[in-house]
Amino acid sequence: MSNSAFSQHSYWLGWRDSIDRDTSGKWKVFEDSLQRNFYLDSLVQKAWEEGYLGAAVDRLEEQGDSLLVKFYQGPKIEQIHLKQGNLSEDLVMIPSDPLSFTEVNQIFIDVLEKAENTGFPFAYVRLDSLERVEEGLRANLKLNLGPQISWDTLQIEGNSVTKGNYLQRLSRLEIGTPFSQKELEQATKRIGRSPYFRLASPPQINFRLQKASPVFQLSDRNSNVLDGILGVLPNENQPGKVLITGQLDLELYHLGGKGRDVSVHWQRFNELTQRLELEVKESFVFGSGLDVSGEFSLLKQDTSFINRRIGVHFGYQSKGPLYFDFFLRRQAGDLISTTAYSEVTELPETADFRWSEYGLHVTLDLLDDVIAPRKGAKIELGLSAGNKEILQNTGIPEEAYQGLDLRTPQYSIAGKVEKHFYLKRNWGIYWGAAAGLIRNENLLQNDLYRLGGLQSIRGFNENFFFARDYFYMNLEPRLFFGENSFLFLFSDLGLLENPYFADSIEQAFSFGSGISFETDSGVFRFVYAVGKTKEQPLSLQFSKIHFGYLVRF
Known part of the structure; x- marks a missing residue:
């Protein structure tokens, strides 16, 4: 046997007598002698735990890579009359009734766990003063804590x-x-x-x-992000000049190795509408457990209005997977042009306002990986409230403001959940859902949520929808061919309510497919989507292509 080609890389274990333990056949094979010895020790340990205190292995003959043994089981101890010994009752309370060896082993485990979690990782416990009593034993528990660490x-x-x-x-x-x-x-x-x-x-x-x-x-990790599209087009409104359009996403993480983050997001897809978002975060400020971040955003919506937001966040990571974000924001909205409202008698759908907002955002993150999850879940919930003040604009008739309470409470609730199902090595499913609502006595269109695009309901332009209440769901089967590379199909379903539409409940549906392909320097993503609403028929003529190359460094 030891001269065969196979045995040159294997270690064999043979039994002189068959035993009623975990031995499948006369011989067992192991990759090395350490595994073989560990297996023998585990057999003896298992026998001891079952009450066979006399269990032992006798090595009869060892030749080359082969070992012949005999297993002695001995009589079984059915029960133990256990006494408290030197263990305090705060640590463990020993019952007066006789215990099985399984119950005694559990006591050992509980005592050692308490010891290693209170500064004594080298503690050990044993049976002391053993006495034979009929078919059992009487013993004291003795604990040696060892040095405190x-x-x-x-x-x-x-x-x-x-x-x-x-x-x-x-x-x-x-x-x-x-x-x-x-x-x-x-x-x-x-x-x-x-x-x-x-x-x-x-x-x-x-x-x-x-x-x-x-x-x-x-x-x-390569966690920094650079993603962008730049377009240079002739400016139709100003002959001889060009129009710069595009998108830029720059995210720099862990600057200086201190958890300091900076992000810049800019979008401009036509001459009149653009968005800018800035955020800076500092972790564990002044040695405390708090993260502090600041944010600024600006949205210019064609010739209608400009929204601005500035805020401060205080984040706290619990000992578990919960992250708490307390924030205060100041939001402002101003009309760009009031020509269309020069003769109105009621407050129009957009107006000048100021909103002081205070809130809490909680995140429960149970994903197996932050950047490229395969399984797990993530839940986010945000609550905010504050007072909103509508400012009187001299370009709007004064009678439009009469009878209105210009200072009213406003609150919002928004939540999001995502779940990753790991089916097989190369198969998985992503499921996500989000919902939100905002309430105020004088709710304006420039107060509403903005949805649509690659991060919410695909098949529509970015920020295509205005919504007071919304719910959408994403379902995405994935076929993986790399850590963060996969082909996928998807279907998105959304329900949105806009109080300024006659038919205010909007049903949005989209489906499509795409690919996410990871390279050494980033991730390329291509998504082809077809969307449908009451105003937009289901047609390839209205299909959307979302693509980009997200550089990680």
């Missing part, structure tokens, strides 16, 4: 630019507090889910002078 500064290995102070705060492992295996596992989950870097391997622990210093092997 506390957390020390964590260490970073690998090519990551991440600073130690940032990772220490992200991990929530406070220096000087008792060691806890549970805290380490939670910290590993938080660090492994970061959009900035990957955890290359499970953390190692360096124990020295009653201190535990965790070592995390990090590898930075």
